[in-house]
Amino acid sequence: MSSIDMCAPENTGRQPKLIERAGVGRLIAALQQQGYRVVGPTVRDEAIIYDELASDADLPAGWTDDQQAGAYRLKRRRDQALFRYTCGPHSWKKYLHPPQATLWRAEREGGLFRILPETPRAERLALLGVRACELRALAIQEQVFAMAAHADAGYGVRLRQAFVVAVNCGQAGGTCFCVSMNSGPRARKGFDLALTEVVHAKRHYFVVEIGSERGAAILAALETRDATAEEIAAAEKTVNDAARHMGRTLDTTEIQALLYRNHEHPRWEQTGERCLSCANCTLACPTCFCSTIDDTTDLAGQRAERTRRWDSCFTADFSYIHGGSVRQSVKARYRQWLTHKLASWIEQFGSSGCVGCGRCITWCPVGIDLTEEVRAIRATKYYREPVHGDTGTRSV
Amino acid sequence: MAAKKPKLAVWKFASCDGCQLSILDCEDELLTVASAVDIAYFPEATRAATRGPYDLSLVEGSITTPHDAERIHQVRRQSRYLVTIGACATAGGIQALRNFRDVKRFLSIVYARPDYIETLSKSTPIAEHVFVDYELRGCPVNKYQLLEVISALLNQRKPVIPNHAVCVECKLRQHVCVMVARGTPCLGPATQAGCGALCPGYARGCYGCFGPKESANPPALSAGLVRLGVTEDGLVRAFRSFNAAADVFRRESELHERPNP
Numbered sequence: 001m002s003s004i005d006m007c008a009p010e011n012t013g014r015q016p017k018l019i020e021r022a023g024v025g026r027l028i029a030a031l032q033q034q035g036y037r038v039v040g041p042t043v044r045d046e047a048i049i050y051d052e053l054a055s056d057a058d059l060p061a062g063w064t065d066d067q068q069a070g071a072y073r074l075k076r077r078r079d080q081a082l083f084r085y086t087c088g089p090h091s092w093k094k095y096l097h098p099p100q101a102t103l104w105r106a107e108r109e110g111g112l113f114r115i116l117p118e119t120p121r122a123e124r125l126a127l128l129g130v131r132a133c134e135l136r137a138l139a140i141q142e143q144v145f146a147m148a149a150h151a152d153a154g155y156g157v158r159l160r161q162a163f164v165v166a167v168n169c170g171q172a173g174g175t176c177f178c179v180s181m182n183s184g185p186r187a188r189k190g191f192d193l194a195l196t197e198v199v200h201a202k203r204h205y206f207v208v209e210i211g212s213e214r215g216a217a218i219l220a221a222l223e224t225r226d227a228t229a230e231e232i233a234a235a236e237k238t239v240n241d242a243a244r245h246m247g248r249t250l251d252t253t254e255i256q257a258l259l260y261r262n263h264e265h266p267r268w269e270q271t272g273e274r275c276l277s278c279a280n281c282t283l284a285c286p287t288c289f290c291s292t293i294d295d296t297t298d299l300a301g302q303r304a305e306r307t308r309r310w311d312s313c314f315t316a317d318f319s320y321i322h323g324g325s326v327r328q329s330v331k332a333r334y335r336q337w338l339t340h341k342l343a344s345w346i347e348q349f350g351s352s353g354c355v356g357c358g359r360c361i362t363w364c365p366v367g368i369d370l371t372e373e374v375r376a377i378r379a380t381k382y383y384r385e386p387v388h389g390d391t392g393t394r395s396v
Numbered sequence: 397m398a399a400k401k402p403k404l405a406v407w408k409f410a411s412c413d414g415c416q417l418s419i420l421d422c423e424d425e426l427l428t429v430a431s432a433v434d435i436a437y438f439p440e441a442t443r444a445a446t447r448g449p450y451d452l453s454l455v456e457g458s459i460t461t462p463h464d465a466e467r468i469h470q471v472r473r474q475s476r477y478l479v480t481i482g483a484c485a486t487a488g489g490i491q492a493l494r495n496f497r498d499v500k501r502f503l504s505i506v507y508a509r510p511d512y513i514e515t516l517s518k519s520t521p522i523a524e525h526v527f528v529d530y531e532l533r534g535c536p537v538n539k540y541q542l543l544e545v546i547s548a549l550l551n552q553r554k555p556v557i558p559n560h561a562v563c564v565e566c567k568l569r570q571h572v573c574v575m576v577a578r579g580t581p582c583l584g585p586a587t588q589a590g591c592g593a594l595c596p597g598y599a600r601g602c603y604g605c606f607g608p609k610e611s612a613n614p615p616a617l618s619a620g621l622v623r624l625g626v627t628e629d630g631l632v633r634a635f636r637s638f639n640a641a642a643d644v645f646r647r648e649s650e651l652h653e654r655p656n657p
């Protein structure tokens with residue numbers, strides 16, 4: 001299957017609609033009228049981040065970004081496109097799996113403690129501008145949190161209530177590789193509506209695919225018409241262009257065997273020397289789900305509180321068990337991250353933990369690039385023979 | 397719980413008083429602190445002083461004189477728990493810049509009568525002199541962390557004071573990384589959290605106030621800073637500030653220092 005074929009839309013059986021540029025503002029207003037808090041892309045602090053949108057005036061019209069390993073630059077565009085940028089520093093996990101959350105509080109009562117459970121906020125969110133790779137990341141985190149034996153009820157509720165407006169990518173960033181991970185650039189499922197933006201010199205419009213009844217209902221409240229064959233073709237072309245311009249590639253052939261067998265590859269040591277164990281990669285990654293628990297009390301010892309906070313396999317505390325941290329070296333931490341994302345995740349959850357969004361590459365302060373790491377390990381084929389009793393390492 | 401409140405003492409060694417002021421800065425919480433502990437000795441706040449022994453001593457400042465090197469032992473003897481607060485007490489502070497030079501030369505340049513001055517050749521952290529129960533980092537310390545350490549000690553539990561990078565706090569607050577998005581040099585990846593990623597929140601790079609994080613890798617960070625245009629002298633200055641004498645920072649600044657003329 002060529003990358004272009006992979007961009008073909010899933011047949012939802014519904015006729016794609018067309019909205020003009022002004023329709024985006026109406027879509028936001030319609031969602032707000034339905035009681036949704038609309039969150040999406042906006043320019044802040046030299047980047048395109050996700051935050052609450054009051055109206056379409058908050059969207060990053062005419063902005064884009066340039067991304068390389070360890071570098072992100074906000075840039076002006078020559079047109080007024082709303083969504084011609086690629087994934088930024090934020091991901092939707094900040095809403096669905098918040099960085100910090102109180103799990104419960106307790107109060108001393110007589111000689112005992114009374115536990116006061118926290119009720120998750122029942123806020124209805126509309127996520128505007130969700131990319132294909134991000135839809136895949138939401139599905140992965142749903143599996144981790146909501147479908148596990150010990151489900152996180154809050155996550156499931158937040159995700160189910162969220163109205164998802166996907167946006168098909170019209171350009172790929174310097175660190176994107178969703179095509180390699182088979183997760184983009186076209187949104188295939190998991191959305192209520194999916195927009196494809198077309199910006200021509202004289203016309204600026206959006207082809208809208210409907211993914212759910214809820215999506216159809218919102219769209220019915222707007223001025224739309226059926227998209228013409230030419231408009232649909234123009235939209236297709238932008239997504240195909242994005243697919244052809246991936247900044248990175250990752251060869252996933254037999255990736256589990258490759259990484260497991262190369263557990264003692266010298267590359268880990270070398271990368272461990274470059275890595276800061278700062279955890280930025282894991283915290284920027286839309287699928288990383290790890291957190292830790294903090295238990296605190298007030299001064300008087302009358303109240304206690306348990307909070308959950310994002311953590312990462314790059315911190316020493318993360319693997320702390322009685323007697324010390326399991327992963328003392330930065331090398332071991334980097335190896336854990338890469339191996340979990342690309343290999344053991346498959347055993348654990350049945351899919352890769354990487355959707356190819358490129359955030360870990362861009363937001364690593366020293367530009368360590370996981371696609372480069374895999375390439376280096378593959379190229380040198382240095383591995384432990386999987387033969388019983390053979391523990392030696394050799395180069396082949 | 398025993399009716400007698402634990403006795404708290406606050407001591408000052410070579411320092412600027414900023415960390416002690418963080419205690420007074422607790423404003424809203426100060427009354428709770430005062431109701432939970434008996435503030436027995438705290439010259440910065442009150443002239444009333446109760447004699448030791450003390451249940452908890454907070455020590456600010458580094459050891460820079462022979463007299464202080466003696467005095468800290470007296471403090472230790474009178475204290476059940478001794479907690480050092482701030483970069484001076486935990487790493488020697490900014491005054492540890494003397495450790496890299498000849499103090500006698502400074503004396504002759506600065507003072508009219510150098511023979512009046514009795515000082516040590518190095519500024520050293522408290523833990524080099526006496527046993528310390530807990531070290532709280534920062535220049536100055538963060539008041540919430542200070543309250544957390546006091547709460548934890550009073551309630552016999554482990555303080556929640558993570559030793560990971562400032563970057564983790566930066567991401568928890570969803571700040572946009574200044575190093576990646578602006579090319580601004582930042583010490584956050586090598587520095588312990590605690591400030592709440594204050595400077596990156598105001599579009600500045602981290603200055604390293606909380607000292608080295610666990611498993612800090614300053615050589616790798618320096619390589620990144622050089623790519624952003626920081627010079628060798630710039631690296632020396634970056635790692636040689638409030639926590640200049642903290643081992644990992646000291647080694648890194650020495651690596652980039654040109655031989656003295």
Ligand code: SF4
Nearest residue numbers: 285354355357358360
């Ligand atoms: S591992 Fe990197 S590229 Fe893959 S999903 Fe996470 S942040 Fe994106």
Ligand code: SF4
Nearest residue numbers: 288289290313337340
């Ligand atoms: S890579 Fe690390 S932080 Fe991410 S999910 Fe795996 S163990 Fe957790």
Ligand code: SF4
Nearest residue numbers: 275276278279281364
């Ligand atoms: S790979 Fe980069 S972002 Fe991740 S911990 Fe190492 S230095 Fe930090």
Ligand code: SF4
Nearest residue numbers: 563566573574582584
């Ligand atoms: S701004 Fe500094 S502290 Fe924050 S993530 Fe970037 S490098 Fe780390």
